[in-house]
Amino acid sequence: MKTHARVVVIGGGVVGCSVLYHLTKLGWSDVMLIERSELTSGSTWHAAGGFHTLNGDTNMAALQGYTIRLYKELEAITGMSCGLHHVGGVTLADNAARFEMLKAERAKHRYMGLDTEILSPAEITKLTDGLVNVDGILGGLYDPLDGHLDPSGTTHAYAKAARMGGAEIVLHNRVLETNPTRDGWEVVTEKGTVHCEHLVNAGGLWAREIGAMAGIYLPLLPMAHQYLVTDDIPEIMDILKSGREFPHVMDPGGESPLHRFL
Numbered sequence: 001m002k003t004h005a006r007v008v009v010i011g012g013g014v015v016g017c018s019v020l021y022h023l024t025k026l027g028w029s030d031v032m033l034i035e036r037s038e039l040t041s042g043s044t045w046h047a048a049g050g051f052h053t054l055n056g057d058t059n060m061a062a063l064q065g066y067t068i069r070l071y072k073e074l075e076a077i078t079g080m081s082c083g084l085h086h087v088g089g090v091t092l093a094d095n096a097a098r099f100e101m102l103k104a105e106r107a108k109h110r111y112m113g114l115d116t117e118i119l120s121p122a123e124i125t126k127l128t129d130g131l132v133n134v135d136g137i138l139g140g141l142y143d144p145l146d147g148h149l150d151p152s153g154t155t156h157a158y159a160k161a162a163r164m165g166g167a168e169i170v171l172h173n174r175v176l177e178t179n180p181t182r183d184g185w186e187v188v189t190e191k192g193t194v195h196c197e198h199l200v201n202a203g204g205l206w207a208r209e210i211g212a213m214a215g216i217y218l219p220l221l222p223m224a225h226q227y228l229v230t231d232d233i234p235e236i237m238d239i240l241k242s243g244r245e246f247p248h249v250m251d252p253g254g255e256s257p258l259h260r261f262l
């Protein structure tokens with residue numbers, strides 16, 4: 001492990017590896033990432049990996065659009081698969097206020113060059129092969145760019161692309177202390193001490209603890225993220241066997257995708 005780097009990134013989840021790749025992409029090759037366990041061993045490995053461009057914040061929507069294009073770039077650079085599936089997705093509106101919000105989003109998307117579309121309940125039924133219960137649904141916003149990917153494969157692709165750009169990644173090495181120095185930081189780890197100009201906290205669930213090492217107390221609170229893993233649903237398996245994919249269905253009013261399935 002080297003003892004000096006221009007930048008040290010703490011945390012080998014999707015965020016840390018993406019930051020590391022982008023630093024090398026911008027020409028900073030003297031950079032390293034330190035992970036206490038394996039890459040993706042934080043929350044990244046069990047993410048569902050869903051992505052979409054719908055976001056109340058225009059800048060976030062533009063950033064999400066950039067990231068979707070970036071996955072293809074990563075696959076081309078590294079030869080690794082990010083497991084990309086552009087299945088499209090529809091966000092449902094079960095009240096007038098939400099439907100207005102989706103229409104306003106559509107208006108924003110038009111000037112951002114995003115090809116989204118407002119769908120009627122009948123069109124949602126057609127899109128989802130009649131499997132989604134549209135009772136009480138006023139309409140939805142369809143985004144053809146919606147999809148899902150493999151979070152672990154994507155993180156490893158970022159890591160490979162960063163290594164190709166000169167970055168060093170050190171695994172099984174917990175950061176114990178971060179101490180400010182006159183010209184940067186001293187990062188004390190289980191495997192020794194590294195000096196750097198810039199320090200990036202990509203600690204995900206542990207970002208609060210890592211911030212506290214530098215005396216910075218961020219008001220962060222990890223929340224439980226719940227998900228259900230079902231058996232195969234025969235109707236959906238039939239669609240997959242026919243070579244098609246089932247679109248994402250987001251039901252922000254119901255907060256559960258399953259109660260909408262017939």
Ligand SMILES: Cc1cc2nc3c(=O)[nH]c(=O)nc-3n(C[C@H](O)[C@H](O)[C@H](O)COP(=O)(O)OP(=O)(O)OC[C@H]3O[C@@H](n4cnc5c(N)ncnc54)[C@H](O)[C@@H]3O)c2cc1C
Pocket residue numbers: 010011012013014015016034035036037038039040041042043044045046047048049050051173174175176202203204205206210225226227
């Ligand atoms: C069930 C589930 C489903 C999800 N679905 C989606 C989805 O569909 N779409 C989406 O965009 N997001 C989704 N997410 C959210 C997504 O997983 C996270 O936002 C993202 O993976 C966080 O990445 P991260 O790099 O910030 O953190 P993490 O992956 O948690 O990485 C932080 C890393 O820091 C390391 N670390 C901590 N302390 C230290 C230390 N002292 N020294 C060295 N290393 C340290 C940890 O070991 C860890 O590897 C989902 C999350 C869950 C749990």
